[in-house]
Amino acid sequence: MSGSARCNAAARKIIEEAPSPALSPELRKRVCETAVGIARAANYQNAGTVEFIFDAGEFYSLEMNTRLQVEHPVTEMITGIDLVAEQVYATAGRELGFAQSDIVSNGHAIEVRLYAEAPERGYVPTSGKVLLLEYPSGVRIDSGITQGQPITTAFDPMLAEIIAHSPTRTLATATANHALQGVILLGCETNPSFLARILADESFVRGQFHTGHLEENPHIAGGNSATGLPAFLASAALLTRQVRESADAVPALHASPGH
Numbered sequence: 001m002s003g004s005a006r007c008n009a010a011a012r013k014i015i016e017e018a019p020s021p022a023l024s025p026e027l028r029k030r031v032c033e034t035a036v037g038i039a040r041a042a043n044y045q046n047a048g049t050v051e052f053i054f055d056a057g058e059f060y061s062l063e064m065n066t067r068l069q070v071e072h073p074v075t076e077m078i079t080g081i082d083l084v085a086e087q088v089y090a091t092a093g094r095e096l097g098f099a100q101s102d103i104v105s106n107g108h109a110i111e112v113r114l115y116a117e118a119p120e121r122g123y124v125p126t127s128g129k130v131l132l133l134e135y136p137s138g139v140r141i142d143s144g145i146t147q148g149q150p151i152t153t154a155f156d157p158m159l160a161e162i163i164a165h166s167p168t169r170t171l172a173t174a175t176a177n178h179a180l181q182g183v184i185l186l187g188c189e190t191n192p193s194f195l196a197r198i199l200a201d202e203s204f205v206r207g208q209f210h211t212g213h214l215e216e217n218p219h220i221a222g223g224n225s226a227t228g229l230p231a232f233l234a235s236a237a238l239l240t241r242q243v244r245e246s247a248d249a250v251p252a253l254h255a256s257p258g259h
Contacts, residue, residue, distance in 0.1 A: 013070070014195070015112050015195070015199075016111040017109060018074035018078050023054070027059070038061070047086060048066050073140060073161060074111050078107055079105065107168070108167070110173060114159045114160040114183065115191045116159055117189070120194075120221055127153050127188060128188035133145065134182070140163040141162060143160035163176075173204075176199060180196045203217075
């Protein structure tokens, strides 16, 4: 069972984690049994996602999606099960090779969504051409973009997911935060600094955030959207290379000595 940090202003999710820090083992069991009951009542036989909202010690059903959702990597990381493969196998009519009792949760996983947006300007989507793209090592990266690709506002602004898995929530948070410092994407404004501020926020650290947390704390969205020293150095290197390439293209700069 995973938990999500959602930004109401942007009307979408930003961070997912599993297991949810808001649920006790007993409550998590009840939620999972309810989800299974919903699928059985509908005679549903494939991978799917049942969503609940949790408030004041109770959970309430929101909807069921007959597909995997973007947050499925956090479940994969703590269970070791390839949900995409299992979905394909189920579609082909193959029985599951494991029972519910075989699934064991291992450690903690946190997923942050890299968006083409400017949080400090009301989460407006941004666009541009990906001039330079580098992802950090040591974490899982699910990316849908490549260097040289144009980013437009005609599509969902999510560019990639960065997923950290560690033995504890504290270590997973630190790993995800460190990974964000290594994201280099030039040519389109993105949100790594904003994600890092969420991870460092005291309410998130305590696991006490909620769907209205960002609206109640607008300072988290504010600030410089730059991605730090790595991005600055990469920008300088890219600019130097572009100047050199431009100079090489001017014949007058290649005249022989004495001319």
